[in-house]
Amino acid sequence: MQQKLMAEFFGTFWLVLGGCGSAVLAASFPDVGIGLAGVSLAFGLTVLTMAYAIGHISGCHLNPAVSVGLWVGGRFEANMLAPYIVSQVLGGLAGAGILYMIASGQAGFDASAGFASNGFGEHSPGGYSMQAALIAEVVMTAMFLIVIMGATDGRAPAGFAPIAIGLCLTLIHLISIPVTNTSVNPARSTGVAVFQGSWAIDQLWLFWLAPIVGAAIGAVIYKMMAKEA
Numbered sequence: 001m002q003q004k005l006m007a008e009f010f011g012t013f014w015l016v017l018g019g020c021g022s023a024v025l026a027a028s029f030p031d032v033g034i035g036l037a038g039v040s041l042a043f044g045l046t047v048l049t050m051a052y053a054i055g056h057i058s059g060c061h062l063n064p065a066v067s068v069g070l071w072v073g074g075r076f077e078a079n080m081l082a083p084y085i086v087s088q089v090l091g092g093l094a095g096a097g098i099l100y101m102i103a104s105g106q107a108g109f110d111a112s113a114g115f116a117s118n119g120f121g122e123h124s125p126g127g128y129s130m131q132a133a134l135i136a137e138v139v140m141t142a143m144f145l146i147v148i149m150g151a152t153d154g155r156a157p158a159g160f161a162p163i164a165i166g167l168c169l170t171l172i173h174l175i176s177i178p179v180t181n182t183s184v185n186p187a188r189s190t191g192v193a194v195f196q197g198s199w200a201i202d203q204l205w206l207f208w209l210a211p212i213v214g215a216a217i218g219a220v221i222y223k224m225m226a227k228e229a
Helices: 002-026 035-058 064-072 078-103 130-151 161-180 186-196 206-226
Strands: none
Touching: 002 035, 002 078, 002 186, 035 161, 064 078, 064 130, 064 186, 064 206, 078 186, 130 161, 130 206, 186 206
């Protein structure tokens, strides 16, 4: 158990540092940076690299919604949920903390300006409503769980699951960064929201509720589709 929790901590640490770090440090640097496509790819690469690094240790959830979805899908034990979620949230906070220390080295840096936080309404990158944000987060997380469960099914080609899952997360970000800055992961949202310190914390409830509901829906859909006669 200790090894699994350490793996989830460091995996989520890497996801937040790599994914949110690309948004905070490199997205528009200095005039032309990696942009939306680059940030999307960075999030996908964090999951892909960690899936190969720690997948055999903890399953590489890195996400409370994924852990809940896998439990709903019968792939994860209920007594492991709370320890995994705590480790993921702590890893996300640690990743955001390191990112904050790096970003603070630049004159004029202000975490309250956003710090890659997720939001809706006036805090949505594209000004999308709460309803749009809720739908996007539920649907994107549901599709993420379908891909995760399908790619890791014993009947799927062996060894390719991290690639499919990483590319799925990349695609999810390409679609939904303009809507919510893309969460689909409560630990990712919590880590940066704490350092943003105001509106991101007020809106954090949506980025726990929607991904968890979406993950449960995705798990149920996959079980229905994949059920053998």
